[in-house]
Amino acid sequence: MTYKKLKSFFFLVTTILISFNTFAAIPSGYYYYAKNKKQAALKTALHTYAAPMKELDYGGGAGFTWEGFFYTDQNADGSVVDMYSSTVRKFNGFAAVDGLHIEHSFPKSWWGAYSNSAYKDLFHLYPADAVTNMTKSNLPLGEVTGTPSLDNGVTKIGANGFGTAYSENCFEPADEFKGDFARSYFYISTIYEDYQALWQSPMMNNNTYPVWKSWALDLLLKWHRQDPVSSKELARIETVYNIQGNRNPFIDYPNLAEYIWGKDTANVFPFPNETEPFLITPRRGAALNFGVIQVADTRTQKLHVQGANIQTNLTVKLKNNKAALSLSTSIIEPTTALGGIDLSLTFSPLDAGLVIDTLILEGGGLLETLRIPIKALASADFITLEPTEVSPVGGTLNWISDPQATAYNVTLLQGEQQAGDLIISTYVEGSSWNKAIELYNGTGKTVDLSKYTLQKQSNGYGPFISTLQLSGTLENSKSYTIVHRSCATTALRDKAQLLDTLVLNMNGNDAVALVRSGVTIDMVGQANAGAAVTWGADLTLQRQSAVTHPLSTFNPAEWETLPIDSYNMLGNHIMAFNLGEPLIIKEISNTTNTAYSIQNLIPHSTYTYKVEAVRPNGNAIAINTMQLHTTALDIPILMQATSIHDKSFKANWEETLFATGYLLNVFEVSGKADTTEVEGFLGVGTSGTPLPYGWTGNASGNYETTGSAGIAIPSIGLKNSGEWLQTKIYNGTVSSLTFMYKYPSAATGSYFILEGLSNNVWVRIDSVPYNKTTAKFYPIYSFSAGQGMKSFRITYKKSTGNLSIDDLQATYGNQESIYIIKDFPVSTNSSVISNLKENN
Secondary structure, X not given: OOOEEEOOOOOOOOOOOOOOOOOOOOXXXXXXXXXXXXXXXXXXXXXXXOOOOOOOEOOOOOOEHHHHHHHHOEOOOOEEOOOOOOOOOEOOOOXXXXXXXXXXXXXXXXXXXXXXXXXXXXXXXXEEEHHHHHHHOOOOEOOXXXXXXXXXXXXXXXXEOOOOOOOOEEEEOOHHHHHHHHHHHHHHHHHOHHHHHHOOOOOEOOOOOOOEOHHHHHHHHHHHHHOOOOHHXXXXXXXXXXXXXXXXXXXXXXXXXXXXXXXOOOOOOOOOOOOOOEEEEOOOOOOEEEEEEEOOOXXXXXXXXXEEOOOXXXXXXXXXXXXXXXXXXXXXXXXXXXXXXXXXXXXXXXXXXXXXXXXXXXXOOOOOOEEEEEEEEEEOOOOEEEEEEEEOOEEEEEEOOOOOOOEEEEEEEEOOOOOOOOEEEEEEEOOOOOEEEEEEEOOOOOEEHHHEEEEEEEOOEEEEEEEEEOOOEEOOOEEEEEEEOOOOOHHHHOOOOEEEOOOOOOOOOOOEEEEEOOEEEEEEOOOOOOOOOXXXXXXXXXXXXXXXXXXXXXXXXXXXXXXXXXXXXXXXXXXXXXXXXXXXXXXXXXXXXXXXXXXXXXXXXEEEEEEEEEOOOOOEEOOOOEEEEOOOOOOOOEEEEEOOOOOOEEEEEOOOOOOOOEEEEEEEEEOOOOEEEEEOOOOOOOOOOOOOOOOEEOOOEEEOOHHHOOOOOOEEEEOOOOOEEEOOOOOOEEEEXXXXXXXXXXXXXXXXXXXXXXXXXXXXXXXXXXXXXXXXEOOEEEOOHHHOEEEEEEEEEOOOOOEEEEEEEEEEEOOEEEEEEEEEEEOOOEEEEOOOOOOO
16 A cells, blocks of 8 residues: 655754844945936836846745745744735745645736746745635735625635726735735836736736736735835845845835835935945845856856945955966956946866855955855866756757867757766665765766766755765776775675765765766755755665666655665666667757757656767767756646536636646535544643543653644653554545654654554554654645545654654545546636536
């Protein structure tokens, strides 16, 4: 029996961007270019100079939207700030939170679902209750009149009663959030005013100014005035500033709205006069990345430097003074700074490897030194690079410049008969010093290992500084195993080609990278996940045989998880290749670029590309191939039905980017509706009794501190080995289960067993060990109707320490779907469903 299980993680954040109750001053010079302007010109100036400098990728995980939400929308108790409902949900690290959507408060369908910077901008993205978000759909803002179709105490949806120009359904947030939404809308219409041709909204016109229809502008200004900037917004702007490098002007200076659209449009906005020296550009958060070039090649980047009130010469220097990097000047005089100067930074590597440095701008009376990180990579070989801008239907193929090349030939294939490069095939983090890393060569040729190093990150954060230089050669279809030098297990030591103490000193939160000529090509483990995230403790990870190319970002879906001290497979890795000839999808000849955008591919598919440099004295083929994994299509977001009659209605959903059509399902639901019950154990005393009605068990205590309880105290305490807790028998089949658990103190060697009553038979669902942390965890388990889950039992197996359990939530019901239409193809994002039963 298989259970779909999503385990949540607790992240110890080693660097807090900004605390939730600390507000920073507006950076000097940030609005310099918007001064002395009014109305439309003021708005355009903000559009030009206040846009994001960088953005997180869209979705869940480290480096994605939910990591941003972890910092921007988390309450002090770990719960999610939800401006759409009162349902309390907890963060589980950077993962997407079950029951919540990434909400585009300014609906994405209003710009045709086009994937652009606005799509990922945190200043209008918020975590939102999924049910509310689906009901809200792409409705405009408004003030509900009459009986709402939805009113959850935070959100109302119903007919708009504000003004007379728009009377259809609208979305009305709680009074305490109305200003938040107004300022998000002002921000989008300003920062992204160049999207004016795309606007498709009952609130907007297709122009850059004033953008808003009269009734909509009146509404936004009303909400903006009545709900002024809150402490929540002031904290959030600083956190987003640290992530994206930009600010929401209407939070910094709320009166800007009056000077652009309101009562002061005849006047220039009175920005404060700044007398202290400051840099206008580069802005804080700027970074220089040269990418990868070949040894003996040269690449130059320009950096515009401009300042105001500069009193003396600015000094420009490199912190580490790397020989491969050079500056066009080291001094910028005050008059030059005022007019602006393009500073040139040149990268001319003589050796392969990664160059990390910092460009420092200081002096001139500046109160703060500006430090700009620099990253540059040099490869000894002509290589292909990982694709960028990957979508469900394509991406950009990349490779480095060859100094001798006059052009390049590129071939895109589906299927492959050889590996792209070496891969990390096995990771072993076992008991004591049973630690190993295995590499596998499926390239079809003997590989020179001296070009490769293994590098390790320490405790889930920072640079990869522990380095093991490899040597010798590795034949095709052979493995190379490195084992910890202190390993005392003979059977494991006998598999080693190399013994190591530096990189192999792993404890389960140390990501390990495989680096070729300075370029990271493969990764095992979650980099920068924090010390508390022991993703790789006490287990073995084995690469799936279908994986033929390395990947510089760890993808858990490529690995199988095996029990602790599994290592018999070492030396026997298998790589499964395509049996037939690869299918050529595209051939590009004699392009002079080092990138090529490819489209019209199949979603959620894998493609391989290879590159050849055209040289006067003979062509050179890149030493590696690379894969492009197109992403899956987004799941369409449902919208409210419209045109509802006695026997028909119109089904609606948001347009999904890249979709060429949709499959529509319409069904009746019979049986009892899903019910969600949460048990917080509020009546349980210090002896572990009385248990809630219908529950059984022999718990010996409770915990009455917030640190060891969930939403509210107390929690159940299992304090002796063999103590157990069983839920009631639920009145329906359980589809999902979640609860809080915590080991209040160190509990080395302890674990608990979760069992479920499945079709009247107790079956084991999970065994959860103490994982070297006393953090709170919120695992989520999902079950199919056929499993017939009706009750659950938690049994504590104690070695040391105790176990706390709280907030157990079960969702159950006896619903059955009876299809009227199944997988019916539709080319648009709506469809009329007819010939239905009345009053059904």
